[in-house]
Amino acid sequence: MDPIIAALARAAGLDKALADFPDDVKAAAEQALNNAGVVQVPIDPAAEPWPPMRAGIGL
Amino acid sequence: MTAPSMSAPHWLSAAEAGRAFAAKTLSPVELLTALLARIETLDPKLNAFIRLDADAAMQAARQAEAEIAAGRGRGPLHGVPVGIKDIIDVVGLPTTAHSKILVNNIAKADAVVIQKLRQAGAVIMGKLSTHEFAIGGPSFDLPFPPARNPWNPDHHPGGSSSGSGSGVAAGLFPLALGTDTGGSVRNPASACGIVGLKPTYGLVSRRGVFPLSFTLDHVGPLARTVADNALLLDAIAGHDPGDPGSAATQTRQFGRLLDRGVRGLRIGFVRHFHERDVPAHPEVAAALEDVARVLQAEGADVRTVTLPTLTEFAGINRVILCSEAWSIHAPWLRERPGDYGQLARRRLLPGAFMTAGDYVGAQRRRAELIAAVEDQLREYDVLLCASSMDPASRLDEPEETARTYPRQARTPFNVTGHPAVAMMAGLAQNGLPVSVQFVGRYFDDATVLRVAAAYEKATGWHKKKPPIG
Numbered sequence: 001m002d003p004i005i006a007a008l009a010r011a012a013g014l015d016k017a018l019a020d021f022p023d024d025v026k027a028a029a030e031q032a033l034n035n036a037g038v039v040q041v042p043i044d045p046a047a048e049p050w051p052p053m054r055a056g057i058g059l
Numbered sequence: 060m061t062a063p064s065m066s067a068p069h070w071l072s073a074a075e076a077g078r079a080f081a082a083k084t085l086s087p088v089e090l091l092t093a094l095l096a097r098i099e100t101l102d103p104k105l106n107a108f109i110r111l112d113a114d115a116a117m118q119a120a121r122q123a124e125a126e127i128a129a130g131r132g133r134g135p136l137h138g139v140p141v142g143i144k145d146i147i148d149v150v151g152l153p154t155t156a157h158s159k160i161l162v163n164n165i166a167k168a169d170a171v172v173i174q175k176l177r178q179a180g181a182v183i184m185g186k187l188s189t190h191e192f193a194i195g196g197p198s199f200d201l202p203f204p205p206a207r208n209p210w211n212p213d214h215h216p217g218g219s220s221s222g223s224g225s226g227v228a229a230g231l232f233p234l235a236l237g238t239d240t241g242g243s244v245r246n247p248a249s250a251c252g253i254v255g256l257k258p259t260y261g262l263v264s265r266r267g268v269f270p271l272s273f274t275l276d277h278v279g280p281l282a283r284t285v286a287d288n289a290l291l292l293d294a295i296a297g298h299d300p301g302d303p304g305s306a307a308t309q310t311r312q313f314g315r316l317l318d319r320g321v322r323g324l325r326i327g328f329v330r331h332f333h334e335r336d337v338p339a340h341p342e343v344a345a346a347l348e349d350v351a352r353v354l355q356a357e358g359a360d361v362r363t364v365t366l367p368t369l370t371e372f373a374g375i376n377r378v379i380l381c382s383e384a385w386s387i388h389a390p391w392l393r394e395r396p397g398d399y400g401q402l403a404r405r406r407l408l409p410g411a412f413m414t415a416g417d418y419v420g421a422q423r424r425r426a427e428l429i430a431a432v433e434d435q436l437r438e439y440d441v442l443l444c445a446s447s448m449d450p451a452s453r454l455d456e457p458e459e460t461a462r463t464y465p466r467q468a469r470t471p472f473n474v475t476g477h478p479a480v481a482m483m484a485g486l487a488q489n490g491l492p493v494s495v496q497f498v499g500r501y502f503d504d505a506t507v508l509r510v511a512a513a514y515e516k517a518t519g520w521h522k523k524k525p526p527i528g
Contacts, residue, residue: 005412008411008412009411009412012389012393012411012412013389013393014392014393014396014408014411015393016393016394016396016397017392017393017396017404017408020396020397021396021397021404024396024401024404024405024408025408027405027408028405028408028409028411028412029409029412031377031405031409032381032409032410032411032412032413032417033412035374035377035378035381035409035413036374036378036413036414036417036420036421037374038370038371038373038374039371039374039375039378039417039420039421039424040371040424041420041421041423041424042423042424042426042427047423047426047427048423048426049419049422049423049425049426050274050422050423050425050426050429051274051304051422
């Protein structure tokens with residue numbers, strides 16, 4: 001197990017999963033890295049996230 | 060291929076059943092009795108149900124029968140049976156999400172969509188198989204077995220609304236509710252050769268539905284015909300101030316355009332999804348070209364269009380889904396990781412390793428992808444594209460299921476929220492359905508269904524029934 005993955009898993013409170021299902025934890029960490037890597041985050045600093053804020057709706 | 064008797068009660072569409080009730084040639088109790096007998100015979104092979112609620116269904120059918128006889132009909136779904144995916148609350152029944160985690164989770168109230176179905180007089184038949192928490196499946200390490208495909212029970216019926224697709228296609232019930240976060244209504248519709256709609260985001264309330272990903276979750280109808288799909292959508296759509304994502308729209312009568320055909324419509328064909336981004340099985344690619352030819356012959360103007368790549372849509376969907384799902388499942392993943400099946404555990408854990416920056420970055424890029432699809436939908440009335448890139452995999456080949464499951468073009472429209480319907484577009488040489496997807500403008504679900512109805516009428520694929528009896 002990569003010590004960085006293990007440290008991140010412990011920081012997320014996944015001690016039990018790390019002990020009992022280390023392969024699942026490792027696969028999850030690798031998947032997270034791969035998925036986040038394909039997102040082309042906008043370079044425009046003013047590009048806001050979806051969904052936009054809607055004041056007073058749904059509250 | 061069997062040649063089913065189309066007059067058999069179990070193959071009646073909801074619309075046909077409603078007309079038969081009104082004409083007094085069939086009663087709700089007679090229909091339900093026929094379906095319960097069919098379920099007793101077939102469901103042990105299909106596992107569509109987690110829990111059949113036959114007594115309550117019969118009570119509802121008797122009530123509907125009495126009301127119709129007394130001239131107090133409530134509309135086209137009065138007395139019509141509906142199956143419910145087991146992440147949707149039905150008061151007094153467990154909402155298990157097909158998981159050990161929630162196996163004793165008794166619903167204290169009906170979900171809003173169930174309230175609406177009861178108001179329409181529909182008969183709630185019971186709770187249907189799903190992938191665990193609508194994400195982990197098909198799995199054999201759960202409290203209930205996975206649903207199977209009625210076209211060939213050795214094959215996957217798609218998911219995560221697996222029982223919904225399997226049961227509708229097998230004639231166990233004419234209508235079902237599913238949910239769709241990355242394609243989970245449209246996947247079983249594609250695999251089982253029926254019609255599954257992911258409505259516009261916000262059109263159908265999600266209150267009382269166990270969440271997977273707040274900004275991607277939709278509730279949607281599955282049926283054997285486009286007209287039935289529209290009827291079920293009519294019953295469940297509507298603004299719900301208790302659902303923060305619910306839109307303040309009064310849009311109704313989703314079947315009002317079904318007879319209009321496609322003459323004069325502009326349809327954008329997103330070929331790169333299945334030609335370049337994720338090359339489809341040759342029989343799927345051929346079926347999609349045939350869909351375009353059929354629609355062109357019916358009078359539509361079909362032209363090739365370009366959207367961002369499937370790879371990027373899928374990546375954004377996964378980052379958002381995993382991040383939001385982690386915020387729901389973190390306590391159980393920390394304390395009870397062994398109570399999940401392995402697939403759900405592996406698919407939910409990545410959220411622990413995504414950063415706040417990953418999530419917000421994905422939501423910012425999402426806005427740009429939405430704008431790209433909106434640009435095309437200003438030029439085109441509807442988009443045509445693949446749903447699944449392959450016929451359904453075998454259930455006993457998990458590697459093949461893992462390979463083919465992400466090979467699809469449904470997630471883009473969870474990311475964007477546009478309405479999208481998947482439906483049968485033929486049969487592969489192995490006898491399993493292949494499919495197509497139509498996508499439309501926000502809250503123009505009626506035009507999406509209009510194109511689907513024109514295609515259905517021109518091809519008649521909905522008349523094919525699985526060889527299951």
